[in-house]
Amino acid sequence: MQRxxxxxxxxxxxxxxxxxxxxxxxxxxxxxxxxxxxxxxxFRNSIEIGxxxxxxxxxxxxxxxxxxxxxxxxxxxxxxxxxxxTSVGDRIRSGLATNLPxxxxxxxxxxxxxxxxGDELRRDAVYAIVASLIAILLYVGFRFKFIYGVGAVVxxxxxxxxxxxxxxxxxxxxxxxxxxxxxxxxxxxLTLVGLSVNDTVVIFDRIRENQKIFRSMxxxxxxxxxxxxxxxxxxxxxxxxxxxxxxxxxxxGEVTRGFAFTLLIGIIAGTYSSIYIASAVVVDWTGRTGGxxxxxx
Amino acid sequence: xxxxxxxxxxxxxxxxxxxxFVYPTYKDNDLQSxxxxxxxxxxxxxxxxxxxxxxxxxxxxxxxxxDLQGGMRVVLEVDVIKLLEDLAKNKDDTxxxxxxxxxxxxxxxxxxxxxxxxxxxxxxxxxxSRYYGNLRDNNEEVAAFLDNExxxxxDRAMEVVRNRVDQYGVSEPSIQKLGGTRVVVExxxxxxxxxxxxxxxxxxxxxxxLLKEPDVAYRVMESIDRLLAASTTTDTTDTTAxxxxxxxxxxxxxxxxxxEFAEKHxxxxxxxxxxxxxxxxxxxxxxxxxxxxxxxxxxxxxxxxPNDMQFAWSAKSRMLGEGKTYYTLYxxxxxxxxxxxxxxxxxxxxxxxxxxxxxxxxxxxxxxRDWARxxxxxxxxxxxxxxxxxxxxxxxxxxxxxxxxxxxxxMENLDEARLLEIVLKAGALPAPxxxxxxxxxxxxxxxxxxxxxLLSSVIATALTxxxxxxxxxxxxxxxxxxxxxxxxxxLAILAAFHGTLTLPGIAGIILTLAIGVDANVLIYERIRxxxxxxxxxxxxIDAGYGKAFTAIFDSNLTTFLTGIILxxxxxxxxxxxxxxxxxxxxxxxxxxxxxxxxxxxxLADRKEARISFG
Numbered sequence: 001m002q003r004x005x006x007x008x009x010x011x012x013x014x015x016x017x018x019x020x021x022x023x024x025x026x027x028x029x030x031x032x033x034x035x036x037x038x039x040x041x042x043f044r045n046s047i048e049i050g051x052x053x054x055x056x057x058x059x060x061x062x063x064x065x066x067x068x069x070x071x072x073x074x075x076x077x078x079x080x081x082x083x084x085x086t087s088v089g090d091r092i093r094s095g096l097a098t099n100l101p102x103x104x105x106x107x108x109x110x111x112x113x114x115x116x117x118g119d120e121l122r123r124d125a126v127y128a129i130v131a132s133l134i135a136i137l138l139y140v141g142f143r144f145k146f147i148y149g150v151g152a153v154v155x156x157x158x159x160x161x162x163x164x165x166x167x168x169x170x171x172x173x174x175x176x177x178x179x180x181x182x183x184x185x186x187x188x189x190l191t192l193v194g195l196s197v198n199d200t201v202v203i204f205d206r207i208r209e210n211q212k213i214f215r216s217m218x219x220x221x222x223x224x225x226x227x228x229x230x231x232x233x234x235x236x237x238x239x240x241x242x243x244x245x246x247x248x249x250x251x252x253g254e255v256t257r258g259f260a261f262t263l264l265i266g267i268i269a270g271t272y273s274s275i276y277i278a279s280a281v282v283v284d285w286t287g288r289t290g291g292x293x294x295x296x297x
Numbered sequence: 298x299x300x301x302x303x304x305x306x307x308x309x310x311x312x313x314x315x316x317x318f319v320y321p322t323y324k325d326n327d328l329q330s331x332x333x334x335x336x337x338x339x340x341x342x343x344x345x346x347x348x349x350x351x352x353x354x355x356x357x358x359x360x361x362x363x364d365l366q367g368g369m370r371v372v373l374e375v376d377v378i379k380l381l382e383d384l385a386k387n388k389d390d391t392x393x394x395x396x397x398x399x400x401x402x403x404x405x406x407x408x409x410x411x412x413x414x415x416x417x418x419x420x421x422x423x424x425x426s427r428y429y430g431n432l433r434d435n436n437e438e439v440a441a442f443l444d445n446e447x448x449x450x451x452d453r454a455m456e457v458v459r460n461r462v463d464q465y466g467v468s469e470p471s472i473q474k475l476g477g478t479r480v481v482v483e484x485x486x487x488x489x490x491x492x493x494x495x496x497x498x499x500x501x502x503x504x505x506x507l508l509k510e511p512d513v514a515y516r517v518m519e520s521i522d523r524l525l526a527a528s529t530t531t532d533t534t535d536t537t538a539x540x541x542x543x544x545x546x547x548x549x550x551x552x553x554x555x556x557e558f559a560e561k562h563x564x565x566x567x568x569x570x571x572x573x574x575x576x577x578x579x580x581x582x583x584x585x586x587x588x589x590x591x592x593x594x595x596x597x598x599x600x601x602x603p604n605d606m607q608f609a610w611s612a613k614s615r616m617l618g619e620g621k622t623y624y625t626l627y628x629x630x631x632x633x634x635x636x637x638x639x640x641x642x643x644x645x646x647x648x649x650x651x652x653x654x655x656x657x658x659x660x661x662x663x664x665x666r667d668w669a670r671x672x673x674x675x676x677x678x679x680x681x682x683x684x685x686x687x688x689x690x691x692x693x694x695x696x697x698x699x700x701x702x703x704x705x706x707x708m709e710n711l712d713e714a715r716l717l718e719i720v721l722k723a724g725a726l727p728a729p730x731x732x733x734x735x736x737x738x739x740x741x742x743x744x745x746x747x748x749x750x751l752l753s754s755v756i757a758t759a760l761t762x763x764x765x766x767x768x769x770x771x772x773x774x775x776x777x778x779x780x781x782x783x784x785x786x787x788l789a790i791l792a793a794f795h796g797t798l799t800l801p802g803i804a805g806i807i808l809t810l811a812i813g814v815d816a817n818v819l820i821y822e823r824i825r826x827x828x829x830x831x832x833x834x835x836x837x838i839d840a841g842y843g844k845a846f847t848a849i850f851d852s853n854l855t856t857f858l859t860g861i862i863l864x865x866x867x868x869x870x871x872x873x874x875x876x877x878x879x880x881x882x883x884x885x886x887x888x889x890x891x892x893x894x895x896x897x898x899x900l901a902d903r904k905e906a907r908i909s910f911g
Contacts, residue, residue, distance in 0.1 A: 040742075042741070089735075107737070107739050108738070108739045108741065109736075109737070109738050109739065110736070111737075112735040112736070113734050114374075114732075114734055116404070116733060117372065124866040124867075125866070128862050128866035128867070131862045131865075131866070132858065135859070136855055139854065139858060140855065183868065183870070184801055184870070184871065186871070187801060187863060187867060187871045187875075190863045191874075194856035194858070194859035194860065195808075195856060197852070197855045197856070198812075198852040198853070198855060198856050199852070201848065201851045201852040201855055202819065202848045202852050204851075205848035208847075209844065209847075229826070230822075232822055233819055236768070236822075237814065237815040237818050237819075240761055240811055240814050240818075241808075244760075244810065247753050247756050247757045247760070248757065248804060250753075251756065252750065252753040252804070253745060253746055255364070255742075255746055256746075256800060256801070256804055259801065259804060260804070
């Protein structure tokens with residue numbers, strides 16, 4: 001806890017780099033939130049993106065985004081173009097069929113999201129994240145003390161920002177890693193919020209307990225002691241979770257890869273932040289308001 | 298040991314109960330995988346032999362989400378503004394402009410379209426009654442009327458969609474209302490998007506068709522029966538499977554055993570006729586519907602049906618006799634007497650004189666003239682009310698109906714009457730729907746997802762179990778047993794509440810494992826600490842569980858809270874994830890805290906107790 005200034009600096013600089021990337025490069029919003037049509041097709045033989053691009057130009061969807069999806073036979077095509085019913089999807093499929101007759105394909109996945117639905121999903125995603133942060137603030141504040149709730153939520157902001165920043169930086173750099181923000185990624189963010197606060201609460205719980213036993217100990221030592229006592233648990237549990245997510249990331253298939261990646265980054269950030277952010281915030285705040293370790297009612 | 302007897306009983310009974318709920322999923326999987334290996338005749342026989350078994354297990358199994366089994370999800374939205382436009386009278390240029398304004402305003406708001414329209418009219422100081430209802434009605438009354446119409450439109454759209462999906466023959470479709478103006482249709486296993494789009498979006502077709510005279514209809518069915526009996530290869534084997542049905546039907550030949558009857562009358566063995574009770578129609582048990590459908594599609598059978606006649610199914614099934622459900626097969630004239638465009642209004646009420654549910658129907662003046670002619674010429678005959686080729690009612694014409702006001706009786710309850718009202722109106726005032734969201738997953742991606750999902754679950758589980766056993770020795774083994782039970786409980790609860798397993802749901806199960814492990818790690822680390830302070834094993838176990846509990850409880854509850862929120866705001870697959878996460882947290886608390894402790898107490902009570910926590 002003595003070196004918390006250093007860790008604040010480390011965290012802030014990671015977040016700042018992430019934020020810069022977020023503002024300059026942004027993240028790729030998926031079809032769930034933008035609306036439009038997204039279609040993933042698997043060709044029988046491998047195919048160049050350029051060929052698909054030519055076909056899209058020919059059928060008047062030149063602005064469509066085209067990328068590989070896992071292998072060089074699987075192609076993801078996304079366009080914001082709205083049409084009645086599934087007409088855009090029909091246009092893409094018939095365009096591919098007539099212009100690439102030598103390379104037949106099957107449709108793996110097709111999503112069409114109307115503009116209104118896209119807006120609603122985006123709004124619901126924001127509501128969900130804000131609602132869970134408030135719920136956590138209230139619950140932790142109620143079970144411990146209000147400042148602990150604040151510490152937990154600050155740590156969560158840290159986790160979410162670090163993860164989002166890293167997604168922004170890595171997005172598009174690796175062809176095997178599809179990091180567009182879909183509903184699944186939002187679910188991953190909410191889960192990392194849940195798991196990260198889980199970790200924070202375990203440390204807080206130990207601080208709460210130690211405070212009753214070592215009434216005269218100053219807060220920094222108390223927090224240090226609690227963190228150290230729970231450290232073996234933190235390492236084992238986080239190790240298992242990282243292991244499990246790592247397996248999901250490597251073997252779980254293309255569809256869950258982005259999900260597993262987000263959680264993986266988030267969990268690592270969450271473990272770190274439980275110790276160096278959440279507890280540190282509690283220490284600093286209490287120090288400033290002059291409380292002498294009298295944190296628990 | 299004795300003091301824990303109740304706890305052990307509780308644990309054992311929850312395990313037995315879980316196995317009971319999970320068994321159908323296992324059995325269904327088993328039956329389906331055996332079915333895959335059978336071809337043609339064999340597979341048909343297998344299905345018929347195991348009919349009841351297959352159906353029951355299908356119903357009780359854990360359902361797979363569309364992302365795992367492939368299929369289509371479509372969200373339809375009723376265009377309420379279009380409906381408001383259709384409902385308006387005396388439309389003029391001002392009205393067209395107002396509608397355009399309403400459309401623009403409603404695009405970005407959650408308000409009811411009728412409310413926005415009202416505001417737009419009030420801004421111009423136009424009374425709503427200028428376009429709707431009676432001139433004397435005030436704005437309140439008109440607004441209530443419009444709201445009511447909008448609600449009814451969504452019911453109509455839903456009924457039309459359900460009717461068509463039922464006839465299209467998708468297994469386990471799900472059709473639900475979403476909010477005020479949307480219908481969500483989920484069709485597992487369907488990939489023909491074009492076809493489905495047609496199915497969901499076209500305008501409903503309502504027709505009035507005369508039933509064929511009973512004796513003519515019976516003769517046609519007889520000739521079909523003879524035709525089937527003549528082509529002896531028509532599976533005499535599997536008609537015997539349904540012979541039980543015929544035992545109650547009296548036969549003209551007198552005392553035939555059910556087997557003999559089925560052999561001589563392959564058609565009547567499954568399409569039951571009873572001239573006294575149901576003149577001029579046949580009833581078909583639900584499980585035989587598909588079979589009759591196939592028979593009626595045969596080339597030679599079609600040739601035996603006169604050109605002006607066709608068979609139409611009833612839209613709904615009904616319970617008869619010993620609790621079995623039956624569909625009715627109506628022989629109707631091919632050409633409709635009238636189409637639904639002539640219906641102006643329909644209303645379900647209770648007839649005050651007889652206290653019976655009735656539906657009143659009004660027709661346009663042209664329709665009323667035709668209707669008077671038709672009813673006049675067909676007194677005591679039956680007219681079928683047909684929506685998209687499914688018969689919803691086939692009332693008898695009691696007399697000539699002039700003036701276009703008809704009353705339909707004979708519904709069993711008010712719900713049935715309301716359904717008929719909806720059907721009649723579907724022809725009169727089609728609810729304009731459009732597809733606002735469509736997601737489809739091809740079966741190959743679904744299979745891939747299952748395979749990789751299962752593979753990663755199995756490896757993750759195996760490694761986790763191995764780690765626990767190595768690191769915590771005895772304690773780890775006990776935790777592992779608890780983890781296995783935890784997954785069993787999770788699956789059982791999912792099956793018991795008819796939950797759906799999605800791909801993110803599998804991820805949720807894997808995370809549950811991690812959470813379950815965490816609870817045990819918290820406890821064991823605590824026990825180790827307590828042992829180091831010099832406590833006895835028994836005391837250390839007690840202290841470890843006691844002190845770890847608040848940490849486990851608080852931390853799991855916060856995760857659970859985010860699960861609830863995720864379930865509220867998410868849709869489809871994401872909800873599946875939230876569901877498994879929440880169930881998983883509950884199950885892991887039970888198994889990681891409660892079950893392991895009973896184990897340890899049982900072990901510690903033995904004389905030379907030595908439990909290793911690594």
